[in-house]
Amino acid sequence: MPELPEVETVRVGLEPVLRGRRFVRVEQRRANLRFPLPERFAERLTGRRVKRLGRRAKYILLYLDRGEVLAVHLGMTGRFSVSLPRRRHSVPSPIVPEARLRHDVGEGQGGGDGRTSPLGVPPTPSPSPQGGGESRRRSWHREPPAARGYQLGQYTYEHGKNHKHDHLVFTMSGGAIVTYNDARRFGYMMLVAEKELAQNAFFEGLGAEPLGDELTPAYLAQKAVGKKVDLKALLMDQRIIAGLGNIYVCEALFRAGLDPWKPASRLATATAKPTPAAVRLVPQIKTVLADAIRAGGSTLRDYKQANGEIGSFQNEFAVYGRQGEACLKPGCRGTVRRKTQGGRSTFYCPVCQR
């Protein structure tokens, strides 16, 4: 399931092909994803220009002219891929640099035709680069990471190969074709009036944006004072912090050296002031997300490496997926454990997380 950094990586990847562009053609192949698609969806989108892209929690927001916002949630398996227009020699590409990098993937492998790159997924070279007969919609896909291979900013699922799950195809001015593929259809899209966005049922209850200025030790202390719930449960509560998921909560608690099972109230004094634990935790939440986004960004940049090897990530998860392995904290001799908490796996070091 894409978490916030992956969603942000997708937003960044869509930016060059969507921003300032119009929906020239909208092909809607089914009436619903997780929920019904908006009424007259294709008609309402066609001709609209994307003023800018944003993100709130795990929603990608396309701010359209005429005051509507297209909000997209990727659910479990939703993904966008971008197919760029056929490029001819000597004709300058109309694509902005970031997108051109993706276009350049595999240059010399198949003749420079339009290509599709799944956003946020590191490319791997096609096993048969000259394997003729492949359509111009060919994608680069990476095998799902091996058991301990989870890396920050990297998707951990392999979907999107099957074009029967291409539910929406957007042709943009500028020529990019943006396809939404969603095998399990837990994703959804909404058209919301921009001024009503904050009051929309999906948005009004959302807590602080973890990378925003709202999330401070003082904010967290106010939410945590007197709370008996687990520290982890508090951090997973979307009404308190929006868009923070299991992986990054585990990682942030590890980095801050905090026991996920301790009551949340340890973040606050009796007068709702932040404790040293809160002061330690908040920057770790922000840095683990920022590190992951940076890793995702480097994935996109690495598209120009035709060998497809993305071996340069420094930021492997420290605890997530590492049960049974040695704790990575310098000087700690603990072993990472995995235990179910609130229906989800918690990965932690019982020695240095107190």
Ligand SMILES: [Zn+2]
């Ligand atoms: Zn440890």
